[in-house]
Amino acid sequence: MKKIILCLLACTLIFTSCNDDDDNDDTSTNQANILGNWQLSSETSNGEATTLTDCELQDFLLFESNGNLTNTYKYGDNCEITETTILTYSISGNNMTLNFEDESNTAEITTLNATSLTLKFVEEESEGTDIGTLTFTKQ
Numbered sequence: 001m002k003k004i005i006l007c008l009l010a011c012t013l014i015f016t017s018c019n020d021d022d023d024n025d026d027t028s029t030n031q032a033n034i035l036g037n038w039q040l041s042s043e044t045s046n047g048e049a050t051t052l053t054d055c056e057l058q059d060f061l062l063f064e065s066n067g068n069l070t071n072t073y074k075y076g077d078n079c080e081i082t083e084t085t086i087l088t089y090s091i092s093g094n095n096m097t098l099n100f101e102d103e104s105n106t107a108e109i110t111t112l113n114a115t116s117l118t119l120k121f122v123e124e125e126s127e128g129t130d131i132g133t134l135t136f137t138k139q
Contacts, residue, residue, distance in 0.1 A: 026093045026094055027091055027092055027093055030091045030093075030094065030096075030109055030112055031065075031091050033112050033113065033114070034063045034091065034109075034112060034117065035063050035064065035065055036062070036063060036138060036139070037060055037061070037062050037138070037139040038060065038061045038062075038063070038117050038136035038137065038138055038139065039057075039058070039059065039060050039136060039137050039139050040052065040056060040057060040058075040059040040060070040061075040134065040135075040136055041057070041135050041136060041137045042133075042134075042135040043056075043132065043133065043134050043135070044132060044133045045130060045131075045132045046130060046131055046132070047131070054079060055073070055074045055075050055076070055079040056073070058073075058074045058079055059071070059072065059073045059074070060072045060073075060139070061136060063089065067088050067089060067090060068086060068087070068088060068089075069086070069087045069088065069089045069098065070084060070085070070086050070087075071084065071085045071086075071087065072084045073085075085100065087099060087100045088100075091109070094108055094109045094110075095107070095108055095109070096108075096109055096119065105121065107119040107120060107121050108120040110133070111135070114138065115137060115138050116135065116136070116137060116138070117135070117136040117137075117138070118133055118134070118135045118136075119133065119134050119136075120132070120133050121133070121134070
């Protein structure tokens with residue numbers, strides 16, 4: 001009986017002590033899965049779908065293992081103009097911090113798998129809080 005109680009106590013300690021490692025596991029998994037090219041596929045603002053232009057649907061993010069993030073987007077009447085911005089990013093658990101020059105934004109990674117990435121942004125604006133999502137498809 002004493003062995004059963006000790007075994008149950010040990011199992012309880014093992015399972016409750018794993019919480020700190022979960023963030024590390026999420027971080028490692030997210031850092032590995034995010035690498036590569038991602039094309040914008042949809043956007044929402046406060047739960048409402050946003051209509052994306054043909055140019056916006058050609059937007060790409062390239063996540064590199066060195067922490068660089070290249071954002072390539074097109075605009076113009078026929079999407080003939082291409083702009084590229086290089087940022088840095090870091091991941092902690094399910095949070096991603098994006099840094100550009102003197103600005104920093106944090107997004108929650110709500111979906112990340114072999115084919116889909118969804119980032120959730122919360123922005124305080126003069127009209128109130130805007131909760132937006134951007135969904136990307138792996139290329």
